[in-house]
Amino acid sequence: MKERIAKILDGAKSIACFFHKNPDGDAVGSALAVKNFYGDKVTVYSPSKVPEVYEFLPGVEEIVVYPDFSEVAPSEVFLVLDCADERRVPSFDKSRADVVVNIDHHETNTLFGDVNLVEADRASTSEIVFDVLKLAKGGSITREVAECVYTGLYTDTGGFKFSNTSKQAFEVAAELVDLGVEPSKIATYVYESYPFRRMRLLALSLATLELHLGGRVSSMYVTRKMFEETSSYPEDTEDFVNYTRSIKGVEVGIFLRELSGGGVKVSLRSKSQVNVAEIASSFGGGGHFNAAGCEMDCSVEEAKHLLIEAVSRVLA
Ligand SMILES: [Mn+2]
Incomplete structure (x- = not known):
């Protein structure tokens, strides 16, 4: 071939x-x-x-x-x-x-x-x-x-x-x-060449970091307001999702980004046994076993809730 x-x-x-x-x-x-x-x-x-x-x-x-x-x-x-x-x-x-x-x-x-x-x-x-x-x-x-x-x-x-x-x-x-x-x-x-605005956005986003399901899942997000406050762009959130997975004990990390036209862009990461591509495809997205994503037509809070629920069904 x-x-x-x-x-x-x-x-x-x-x-x-x-x-x-x-x-x-x-x-x-x-x-x-x-x-x-x-x-x-x-x-x-x-x-x-x-x-x-x-x-x-x-x-x-x-x-x-x-x-x-x-x-x-x-x-x-x-x-x-x-x-x-x-x-x-x-x-x-x-x-x-x-x-x-x-x-x-x-x-x-x-x-x-x-x-x-x-x-x-x-x-x-x-x-x-x-x-x-x-x-x-x-x-x-x-x-x-x-x-x-x-x-x-x-x-x-x-x-x-x-x-x-x-x-x-x-x-x-x-x-x-x-x-x-x-x-x-x-x-x-x-x-090692990030614009300063990205670090300011990261600071705001890290303040939203939460643990769920007994510390096995974590989430963090970026809102449109945070983009405005820091004069940042969606591309500045590249790799933010990795902070959600970097915590000891966390198996699945969820990162949510509010879209300018409404809805939420979701990135999912897992450390090992959880297939996040499957979870993402159940919401119309896709990706790899340990790294996947989807878009959801709802608020950040609703998306977070639905995703945690979906992850809880997979985590035994
Ligand atoms: Mn690739």
Whole structure:
């Protein structure tokens, strides 16, 4: 399959890369790896603003942010990255491409592409893309390509901390270091370059931290008012959810963010045995065993209540 995809990408005159809204390091990293490999024949489309934290990635300035899919030019190949479902790409229209290639690492992937490469045991989409690019002939694996892949792998493992941090993840990382990646440089960009407003927002959010179900569940949230008070943006809450899981004895962490148009964006994390992807999908979302999310059309308090109830049914 990887050889086949490498051939498709090599042979295409135009490739459009897509990823999900609220893009993370793996989404942006995997797409920019392809862009840096093939150059001009690749256009990377983002459905929402790329978070400031990824502005260090080579080629990021060429990402096209589109409010509407009708602004996407028809292309030979639509390459959809890090999306379990084509609905993750707003108003995705596959009829505008000759072939849709789907590369992902979510277990819940619906295999929506004409060609599907889904490896759920991999820590990141970026490293699967790296496998493909190593087989491709239409470009070269430069340090820039390696930095993009590394950033995807590094962020999706939470800095080589999460349960997806496998031997293979370290082997890929070692290969990328051989190609010129400096881990401390990427670490500084990703986890030590926060805008001050983010820390003020975090302070407000941490004040909402609570324990539930005898300390096995924790929750915290951010309201629209907190964003206003600190002049912050939704992207500033990236990784806040990890504070909920970082407490001793907590098995499931819940982070809630009030949406500007009403409703709540939910992130769920678990330490080990609880499958939060299942809980998220019961509310119309999805994700991985230990990291998942959904959107709920209610208040923060109601969402919190419903989620704690759902978690209590799973925690024996
Ligand atoms: Mn990913």
